Amino acid sequence: MIKSLLVALIFIILGTNAEAQNTFSISGLVRDQKDGLPGASIYLSGYKIATVADNDGRFTLTNLKPGSYDILVQLVGYLPYSKSVIISDKSVQVELVLKENVAQLDEVVIRADPNRQKYINQFKEFFIGKTPNAAQCKIINPQVLNVDFDVTKSTLTVSTTEFLVVENKALGYRLKYMLDHFEYNSRTHIIYYSGHPFFEELKASAAKKKKYIAAREVAYYGSSQHFFRSLYANKAQEEGFIINKMIKIPNPNRYPQYVINANLEKIKAVPEKTGIRQTKGKIDTALLAFWTKQQEMPKTIDKFSRADVLTDTLVHYYNQNLKYLSYTDALLIQYTKEKESLAYSKTGFWIFRPLDVPEYEISVANLTGDGVRFYENGGIYDSRSLLYEGYWAYEKVADMVPMDYVPLPKK
16 A cells, blocks of 8 residues: 655644733734735634725734734735744734735736646645535636646645635635645655645535534544643543554565675676676566565555553653654544545555454544654644645545534533
């Protein structure tokens, strides 16, 4: 099985202090190089909180808890803008300076690319996903996507100078997504994207809203957001998560590297005097194929460890708003309150499990560095800090809910 990996979906936003009783505000001025800009839309990344600048370009976002936020600004004729703000024990004032979007102001000549639609389809699959919810998502403005495929690196990159608008009719959201970076490597099957989403509610009847609420519950429970939120509150087990390890062990079916190298060199050796192979010195193609296959085999294989991992050994405070998670090997997270769907079982994202392990949703979280910092609301601080396999790699933008999402109380 080719494992598909997904770097942790990063909003670089998100963070509140559960113990803080006071709320604060972010206020300020949106301007260009000279004057204030009226009518600019101001959003909080990952949330449904927004406002509009007044006639002088001033704005205020109220009722905010201490934490880290990303402010997003949108105004026609100007490039999308983002600024990180930290609220600790007092309200914050900021000045947001926008730059003109030359691509919008000038006439743009677009070169015809016969592969553009193919690349956009790949982007949609790897960014929005292939879940049932993804089938009900639509990119409203695909024309803003700049796509490029580097043949030498087998890498597809996508960028945009405007907000990407995604309509999700499964969960009832309209997303405005400031895409910072997207890349997919077809050799390694690693997908990475990061950006800043803003959520708007789609207009709907009472019956439709009820369906949205039910679909959002399903999307939230068992997600990485749900896991990190429960981990922060020290309620992972109570919320239905079992934490084990996925340990890499030497591949018993692969010869040591030095043995492989020695045999390949012997087979490919050419007589020094003539440089021409005699009949007796012909390459044994079957033997060459065997050792070449050995060379291509993975050096390690994954082993499902049954030992439970205690959260006390994993999680520590980083500061008053962040906790820190560090571990060796990879975390294997089972969500015991949901089983893998039929749609998921037909994908290449599934994780090996022993036959006696129930068909719970299983995800694997691989650290790319020393650790990962995360907020109370389940948001991840560190860009590219995690690689996901399994269910969390399968679920992408189509299954996202806002960071201030609150599920209905369990009966």
